[in-house]
Amino acid sequence: xxxxxxxxxxxxxxxxxxxxxxxxxxxxxxxxxxxxxxxxxxxxxxxxxxxxxxxxxxxxxxxxxxxxxxxxxxxxxxxxxxxxxxxxxxxxxxxxxxxxxxxxxxxxxxxxxxxxxxxxxxxxxxxxxxxxxxxxxxxxxxxxxxxxxxxxxxxxxxxxxxxxxxxxxxxxxxxxxxxxxxxxxxxxxxxxxxxxxxxxxxxxxxxxxxxxxxxxxxxxxxxxxxxxxxxxxxxxxxxxxxxxxxxxxxxxxxxxxxxxxxxxxxxxxxxxxxxxxxxxxxxxxxxxxxxxxxxxxxxxxxxxxxxxxxxxxxxxxxxxxxxxxxxxxxxxxxxxxxxxxxxxxxxxxxxxxxxxxxxxxxxxx
Numbered sequence: 520x521x522x523x524x525x526x527x528x529x530x531x532x533x534x535x536x537x538x539x540x541x542x543x544x545x546x547x548x549x550x551x552x553x554x555x556x557x558x559x560x561x562x563x564x565x566x567x568x569x570x571x572x573x574x575x576x577x578x579x580x581x582x583x584x585x586x587x588x589x590x591x592x593x594x595x596x597x598x599x600x601x602x603x604x605x606x607x608x609x610x611x612x613x614x615x616x617x618x619x620x621x622x623x624x625x626x627x628x629x630x631x632x633x634x635x636x637x638x639x640x641x642x643x644x645x646x647x648x649x650x651x652x653x654x655x656x657x658x659x660x661x662x663x664x665x666x667x668x669x670x671x672x673x674x675x676x677x678x679x680x681x682x683x684x685x686x687x688x689x690x691x692x693x694x695x696x697x698x699x700x701x702x703x704x705x706x707x708x709x710x711x712x713x714x715x716x717x718x719x720x721x722x723x724x725x726x727x728x729x730x731x732x733x734x735x736x737x738x739x740x741x742x743x744x745x746x747x748x749x750x751x752x753x754x755x756x757x758x759x760x761x762x763x764x765x766x767x768x769x770x771x772x773x774x775x776x777x778x779x780x781x782x783x784x785x786x787x788x789x790x791x792x793x794x795x796x797x798x799x800x801x802x803x804x805x806x807x808x809x810x811x812x813x814x815x816x817x818x819x820x821x822x823x824x825x826x827x828x829x830x831x832x833x834x835x836x837x838x839x840x841x842x843x844x845x846x847x848x849x850x851x852x853x854x855x856x857x858x859x860x861x862x863x864x865x866x867x868x869x870x871x872x873x874x875x876x877x878x879x880x881x882x883x884x
Contacts (some may be wrong), residue, residue: 541566543562546562571836614670651868654723668839674705690761799850
């Protein structure tokens, strides 16, 4: 469903880890080469296959949830709000600190000193999670909503965790498991969404179980598989080996490219001249190859200005739902977007899910 948006962005913060060049990372984290038994992937191999040059990778930094608390407070300060003025908090992560009972949200809300009557909302979501959170916040009509997105790849993969990705005959995507810790990186972002009396833009969300078209049946669901730890696989012999993120590469490629163009079609239906009105269009940073393929095709088809787009995935990897917010936060820091600018977001995720947003950024002086 397409909806009018009454939300503006009044505060945003982001952080990434220390960026390690891919040659150094590959030496420190050897992963088996599928085509060369007994050998490990080199930085050159990873660069040629995936296209990334570096990784945001700092496990000690991202193991501390106070990192998120401090970022949230900084976003609230930017919006000139106190934590007590929040009416909703939405957590978006596919790599939580705790797996059960939405304990991440409970803990973060306690650390922020939020009142007990504030209902916790946690989304077990990946790359498309910000669109899901924004659309929910728009429907909640809360005056001020805090959204916290984070990706804790190094904390999941370092030490014994990486062994499950190195040698794992039990996961159905065992041959491709190396790609998850290699492509994904550490990153976090916090954003304050403020309700207004007048329409600020548009937003939409699609779960795509019915509306994607004839390709949908071949995609499968989900597109990323973490099969262990639930009721289907409780404490079985190979439960640990199934607790890995395995990706369906071709299906993801199809969905990313097709889904992003569907997002554009829907944004264009809402605002036929949106590409001429926005200052930036923040697109999900799936992988260097996919982002490059999409942007080249998109610019050629729409004649969009290249200055609408910025990227980060080649330099530091995919930081999931935080990726577009990180690009926005960097633009704010560098003065590339300013108070009153209209901006857009277009994201897809492995639900599969996708969404688009046109909104105004309103920053305090």
